[in-house]
Amino acid sequence: MSKQASQNGVNGSQALQSVHDSMLDGLSQLAAYFGFSKVMGQLYGALFLSASPLSLDDLMERLDISKASVSMNMKTLEHMGMVRQVWVKGGGGRRKYYEAETDFLQIITNILSGREMRDVERAISVMQDNTDLLRRNMEAMGNDERYTAEVFIERMAQMQTMFKFAQVLITQILQKVNDLNIENISQIDIG
Numbered sequence: 001m002s003k004q005a006s007q008n009g010v011n012g013s014q015a016l017q018s019v020h021d022s023m024l025d026g027l028s029q030l031a032a033y034f035g036f037s038k039v040m041g042q043l044y045g046a047l048f049l050s051a052s053p054l055s056l057d058d059l060m061e062r063l064d065i066s067k068a069s070v071s072m073n074m075k076t077l078e079h080m081g082m083v084r085q086v087w088v089k090g091g092g093g094r095r096k097y098y099e100a101e102t103d104f105l106q107i108i109t110n111i112l113s114g115r116e117m118r119d120v121e122r123a124i125s126v127m128q129d130n131t132d133l134l135r136r137n138m139e140a141m142g143n144d145e146r147y148t149a150e151v152f153i154e155r156m157a158q159m160q161t162m163f164k165f166a167q168v169l170i171t172q173i174l175q176k177v178n179d180l181n182i183e184n185i186s187q188i189d190i191g
Helices: 003-008 012-033 038-049 056-063 067-079 104-140 143-179 182-186
Strands: 083-086 097-100
Touching: 012 038, 038 056, 038 067, 038 083, 038 097, 056 067, 067 083, 104 143
Parallel strands: none
Antiparallel strands: 083 097
């Protein structure tokens, strides 16, 4: 036992387990904050902290969650580019093994260009469809309904402007990420 560990009253194994559990808890909270399931955060964390690829059964056992939940969330993580399936020599026939993507800029790029951009584009499209629907039906409306429709159209136009601005920001961020050297960021002293 190291001098520091013995002074803190924990052995090396306890310290590793404590850090592991803390990281999984933190990543599950972070996943929930960004609108993903806590299980996704735990799965990613378990793979990220693992020195070797893990199977679905390994993940199920380590995290004490159902195989269905592991399988469903792993498919989502794989689709997002946060994990990838890998071949493991002697890994046992039909078992699927996974490892975490450790390039965080790649993960951010995948999420922004995938989910976030899709959601922004969908919001713009829905507002445009609703605006078009109201405009096509304005003549058939009474004065009060027409006034309400005009308010809706004005407010949706304001919201569309905000979403189009978000679209520009995401596009600019994605362009800048491609030019970014992560090593330079890690050496910036903020304090």
